[in-house]
Amino acid sequence: MTLLQLNFLNKHFGAVAALDGVHLTATSGSRTAIVGPSGCGKTTLLRLIAGFETPDAGEILLDGHRIADADAQVPAHLRNIGIVAQDGCLFPHLSVVDNIGFGLKAERAVKLARASELLDMVGLDQAMLARKPDQLSGGQQQRVALARALARKPRLMLLDEPFSALDTGLRAATRKAVTEVLSTAGITTILVTHDQGEALAFADQLAVMRGGRFVQVGHPREVYERPVDAATAVFLGEAVLLPAVVTAGRAQTPLGVLAVEDLEFRGQTTVLLRPEQISVRRVEGGEGDGVITDLVFGGSTCNVCLTLGGTEAFSFRIDVPSRDIRSAGDRVAIGVDGPAHIFP
Amino acid sequence: MSSIADTSVLPAQRRRLPAASSWTMTTAVSVALLALMPLGFVLWATVATGWETAQQLIFRSRVGELMINTILLVVFTIPICTLLSVALAWLTERSDLPGARLWSWLCVAPLAVPAFVHSYAWVGLWPGIHGLGAGIAISVVAYFPFVYLPVSAAFRLLDPALEDQAASLGLAPLAVFRRVVLPQLRLALCGGALLIGLHLLAEYGLYAMIRFDTFTTAIIDQFQSTYNGVAAYMLAVVLVVCCFVLLGLEAAVRGRRRYARLGPGVARQAKVARLGRWAYPCLLLPLVTSAFSLGIPAFTLGRWLVGGGTSIWRMDEIGLALSQTLVICLVGGLATTTAAVPIAWLSVRRPTRASRLLEACYYLASSMPGVVVALALVTITVRLLLPLYQTLATIVLAYVIMFLPRALVSLRASIAQVPMELEQAAASLGRSPANALWSTTVRLAAPGAAAGVALASLGIMNELTATQMLAPNGTRTLAMAFWALTGEIDYAGAAPYAVLMVLFSLPLTWLLHHQSKKIAGR
Numbered sequence: 121m122t123l124l125q126l127n128f129l130n131k132h133f134g135a136v137a138a139l140d141g142v143h144l145t146a147t148s149g150s151r152t153a154i155v156g157p158s159g160c161g162k163t164t165l166l167r168l169i170a171g172f173e174t175p176d177a178g179e180i181l182l183d184g185h186r187i188a189d190a191d192a193q194v195p196a197h198l199r200n201i202g203i204v205a206q207d208g209c210l211f212p213h214l215s216v217v218d219n220i221g222f223g224l225k226a227e228r229a230v231k232l233a234r235a236s237e238l239l240d241m242v243g244l245d246q247a248m249l250a251r252k253p254d255q256l257s258g259g260q261q262q263r264v265a266l267a268r269a270l271a272r273k274p275r276l277m278l279l280d281e282p283f284s285a286l287d288t289g290l291r292a293a294t295r296k297a298v299t300e301v302l303s304t305a306g307i308t309t310i311l312v313t314h315d316q317g318e319a320l321a322f323a324d325q326l327a328v329m330r331g332g333r334f335v336q337v338g339h340p341r342e343v344y345e346r347p348v349d350a351a352t353a354v355f356l357g358e359a360v361l362l363p364a365v366v367t368a369g370r371a372q373t374p375l376g377v378l379a380v381e382d383l384e385f386r387g388q389t390t391v392l393l394r395p396e397q398i399s400v401r402r403v404e405g406g407e408g409d410g411v412i413t414d415l416v417f418g419g420s421t422c423n424v425c426l427t428l429g430g431t432e433a434f435s436f437r438i439d440v441p442s443r444d445i446r447s448a449g450d451r452v453a454i455g456v457d458g459p460a461h462i463f464p
Numbered sequence: 465m466s467s468i469a470d471t472s473v474l475p476a477q478r479r480r481l482p483a484a485s486s487w488t489m490t491t492a493v494s495v496a497l498l499a500l501m502p503l504g505f506v507l508w509a510t511v512a513t514g515w516e517t518a519q520q521l522i523f524r525s526r527v528g529e530l531m532i533n534t535i536l537l538v539v540f541t542i543p544i545c546t547l548l549s550v551a552l553a554w555l556t557e558r559s560d561l562p563g564a565r566l567w568s569w570l571c572v573a574p575l576a577v578p579a580f581v582h583s584y585a586w587v588g589l590w591p592g593i594h595g596l597g598a599g600i601a602i603s604v605v606a607y608f609p610f611v612y613l614p615v616s617a618a619f620r621l622l623d624p625a626l627e628d629q630a631a632s633l634g635l636a637p638l639a640v641f642r643r644v645v646l647p648q649l650r651l652a653l654c655g656g657a658l659l660i661g662l663h664l665l666a667e668y669g670l671y672a673m674i675r676f677d678t679f680t681t682a683i684i685d686q687f688q689s690t691y692n693g694v695a696a697y698m699l700a701v702v703l704v705v706c707c708f709v710l711l712g713l714e715a716a717v718r719g720r721r722r723y724a725r726l727g728p729g730v731a732r733q734a735k736v737a738r739l740g741r742w743a744y745p746c747l748l749l750p751l752v753t754s755a756f757s758l759g760i761p762a763f764t765l766g767r768w769l770v771g772g773g774t775s776i777w778r779m780d781e782i783g784l785a786l787s788q789t790l791v792i793c794l795v796g797g798l799a800t801t802t803a804a805v806p807i808a809w810l811s812v813r814r815p816t817r818a819s820r821l822l823e824a825c826y827y828l829a830s831s832m833p834g835v836v837v838a839l840a841l842v843t844i845t846v847r848l849l850l851p852l853y854q855t856l857a858t859i860v861l862a863y864v865i866m867f868l869p870r871a872l873v874s875l876r877a878s879i880a881q882v883p884m885e886l887e888q889a890a891a892s893l894g895r896s897p898a899n900a901l902w903s904t905t906v907r908l909a910a911p912g913a914a915a916g917v918a919l920a921s922l923g924i925m926n927e928l929t930a931t932q933m934l935a936p937n938g939t940r941t942l943a944m945a946f947w948a949l950t951g952e953i954d955y956a957g958a959a960p961y962a963v964l965m966v967l968f969s970l971p972l973t974w975l976l977h978h979q980s981k982k983i984a985g986r
C-alpha cells in the first residue's frame with residue numbers, strides 16, 4: 121500500500137531549481153534511501169515533505185490525502201512526519217527527557233516513562249535523561265534526536281544524513297540500531313545520505329538524485345547492477361567502463377567478447393563491469409591478457425592499473441586481492457564473470 | 465661566552481610579559497576601586513548614621529510612599545516594554561511587515577531623545593499630565609528600545625531549524641513561539657528588562673517634570689532644598705537596596721546557562737511569516753509606537769520652535785552651552801574608554817577568575833543610580849578633598865563610573881576580533897612587544913574604541929542628574945540649560961537645547977542600531 125507519493129514536485133530558490141520534477145512512491149513500512157551529490161536538492165525535498173517549505177508546483181500525497189501542492193499545504197505540525205536533521209537539532213534549553221517528551225501531550229510521569237523506554241530503544245544510558253544536549257557527544261545527540269522523533273510514532277520518518285557527524289565505527293553501529301528500531305516499529309522511512317554504502321545497506325528502495333530530479337529509482341541491487349548511466353554507475357561503487365561494439369547480445373571490448381543482456385541493441389557504446397565480476401590472476405612466464413603498470417598497496421587489496429595488450433593499449437584501474445599480485449610489471453590473466461551492462 | 469649571555473637574557477625576556485599584564489591588572493584594580501567608591505560611601509553612610517537614626521529615617525510613611533511609587537512604576541513599565549518590544553521585534557525581524565527595515569530603525573531612534581525631553585514633550589502637549597499613569601506611559605516610550613535592541617538581535621541569531629523541528633513534533637505556531645522561541649530570548653529579555661529597571665530607578669528629569677516622586681527625585685529635592693545630608697543618605701541606601709533587588713531578580717531569572725547553537729555549519733536564514741491581510745492591522749503597532757515615542761517629541765519641539773521664532777535662538781548662550789557640552793562629552797568619553805582599556809584587554813587576552821570579578825565590579829558600580837554616585841562624590845570631595853569639589857576631574861570620574869561598561873563592550877568586541885597571532889606575527893617580524901601591540905591590535909581595535917567613546921559620550925550628553933550635582937561652577941551644559949529653562953516654564957526657550965541634544969544623539973543611536981546588527985552578523 122502506498123504511503124507517500126510525490127508528483128512533479130518543483131521548487132525554485134530564485135534562479136536555482138532545487139527540485140525539478142520529482143516523482144517518488146514509497147510503500148507503507150518501506151525504507152527508501154536517497155543518494156546524490158552535494159547540492160542536488162535532497163535536503164530541500166525532505167523539507168518539502170516535512171512541510172517546512174512549500175512546493176512551487178506538483179503535489180505530495182500522504183496516505184492518499186493531498187498534504188501539499190502549490191496552493192495549499194497542511195502545516196508541518198499537523199502532518200505527523202518525524203524528521204531527524206543532520207546535526208540532531210536538539211533544543212539547547214531543554215534536558216534530554218524534555219527533548220524526547222517535547223511533542224507528547226501527556227503528564228510528566230508518562231513522558232518520563234516514555235522517554236526512558238525510547239532511550240533504551242536507541243541504546244542510550246538512562247543516566248543521560250537529566251543531561252542537557254551540550255553535555256552529549258555528537259552520536260548521542262543524534263540518537264536522542266531519533267528518540268524524540270520516534271516518541272510521537274510518526275507515520276513517516278525523514279532522516280537527513282543523520283550519521284554523517286559520526287566516526288566510522290559509531291556510524292555503522294548507530295545505523296544498525298536505527299534500522300532495527302525503525303523496522304521494529306514498522307515506520308516508513310526516507311533516508312538521505314552521501315554515502316552509497318550506507319544507502320545500499322539500509323534501503324529496500326534506492327533513489328539516485330542529480331540536479332533536482334531522480335535519475336533512477338529501484339531496488340538497490342537493481343540500481344547497482346543496472347544503472348541508467350555511467351555517472352550513476354560510478355556514484356554507486358567501483359565501476360569498470362569499457363568501450364564496446366555490440367551486436368546481438370555480444371559486446372566486442374578490449375577485454376574480449378562479453379555477453380550482454382540486451383539482445384536488441386547494436387552499435388558502439390560503453391559497457392559496465394563491476395570489479396567483483398573481474399578476476400585477475402598472475403601468470404608466470406606467459407603473455408597473459410595484460411600487464412600491471414601501476415600498483416598502490418592498500419592492505420587486503422591492491423589498487424592496480426591494468427594495461428591491456430591489443431591494438432590500442434586500453435587501461436583501467438581496479439582493486440585486486442593483494443595476495444597474488446606483487447609488483448608493477450607483473451603479467452596477468454583476466455577473467456570475466458556474468459554479463460556486461462549496457463547503459464540504456 | 466655567548467652561551468652565558470644567552471641564558472642570562474632569556475629569563476629576563478620571559479618575565480616581561482607577566483610584568484606587563486600585572487601592571488595592567490594594577491590599573492584595572494585601581495579603576496575598580498574608584499568605581500566602587502559610591503557603594504562604599506553608602507555602606508559608610510549606613511554605619512555612620514547608626515541604627516537608631518537610620519531606622520527612624522527609613523521606616524517612615526514618606527519612604528513607604530516612594531517605595532510604592534517605585535514598585536508600581538517598575539511592575540507596570542517593564543512588562544509593557546517587554547511585550548511591546550517582543551511584538552515589534554517579531555514584526556520587524558520575522559514578518560514581511562511593509563518597511564520593516566525603516567521600522568526597526570524607528571524602534572531604536574527614541575533613544576536619541578533624552579528621557580526628560582520625552583517628558584517635556586508630553587507636558588507640552590497635555591499640560592496637566594502627572595502621576596503614575598503618565599510616568600508609566602512616558603517611561604515605556606522612552607525606554608522600550610533597551611529591550612527591543614537585544615531582542616531583535618536575538619531573533620536574528622535564532623536557529624530556525626529548531627522551530628521547524630518543533631513544528632514537526634506537532635506544535636502549533638503559537639506553541640512553538642512559547643516553548644522554543646521565548647526561552648531562547650530569555651537572556652536578551654532579562655538584560656533589557658534589567659537595564660530599563662535601573663533607568664527607572666535612576667531617572668530624575670522625566671519624573672520631576674510630571675511631578676511623580678521616586679527615590680531619585682526625593683533625594684535631589686532633599687539635596688537642593690535643605691541639604692539634609694542624613695535623610696538624603698538614607699534614601700540613597702534604600703535606592704541602592706532596590707538596585708540590588710533588581711540585579712538579584714535578574715540573575716535568578718536569567719539562570720546561568722547560555723544557549724549556544726549545537727552542531728556545525730551556519731544557521732539557515734529564518735523564513736519570514738506572511739502577514740497577508742493582517743499586514744495593515746499589524747502596521748498599527750509600530751505606527752502608534754512611533755507616533756508616541758517620536759511623533760510627540762517632534763511635534764512639541766516643532767511647535768515651540770515655530771512659535772518661538774528667532775527670539776529663542778540666543779546664540780551666545782546656546783553656543784556656550786554647546787561648546788561646554790562637547791568638551792565634557794569628549795573628555796568624559798575619552799576618559800571612560802581609556803579607563804576601560806586595561807580590563808577590556810585583560811578579559812580578552814588573560815581571562816581569569818580575577819578579571820571576571822573585576823568586570824562584575826564595573827557593572828555593579830555602573831548600575832548605581834547617578835544620584836547616588838553624585839551624592840557620594842559630593843560628600844567625599846566636600847569632606848576630604850575640597851579642592852576637587854565641583855571640578856572637571858570629579859565629574860569625569862562620575863561619568864567613568866556610570867558609563868564604563870558601554871566603552872567596555874565595544875572595546876572588548878573589537879579586541880577579541882584581532883587575532884593574537886597577528887600580534888605574534890608582528891613580533892616575529894622584529895617589532896618590540898609595545899610596537900607590535902601598537903601596530904596590530906591598537907590599530908585594528910581603534911574603530912571599536914571610537915564606538916566606545918561615542919557611546920559613552922551619548923550617555924554623558926543626556927545625563928542630567930549627576931551633571932547637575934557635580935558640574936563645576938559656571939558650567940551650563942545643554943541638558944542643564946534645558947532643565948533650568950523648563951524650570952522657569954520657558955518651554956519655547958528650552959526647545960533649541962532639546963533639538964541640539966537630539967541632533968547630536970541621532971548618529972550615535974544609529975551606531976548602536978548598526979552595532980546590534982553587526983553582532984548578529986548581518
Ligand SMILES: Nc1ncnc2c1ncn2[C@@H]1O[C@H](COP(=O)(O)OP(=O)(O)OP(=O)(O)O)[C@@H](O)[C@H]1O
Nearest residue numbers: 133134136137138157158159160161162163164165
Ligand atoms: N534557502 C535557500 N535559498 C537559496 N537557495 C537554496 C536554499 N536552500 C537550498 N538552496 C539551493 O538549492 C539547492 C539544493 O540544496 P539542498 O540543500 O537541497 O542540497 P542537498 O542535496 O541537501 O546538499 P547537501 O548534500 O550538501 O546537503 C542548492 O543549489 C542550494 O544552493
Ligand SMILES: [Mg+2]
Nearest residue numbers: 162163164280
Ligand atoms: Mg543537505
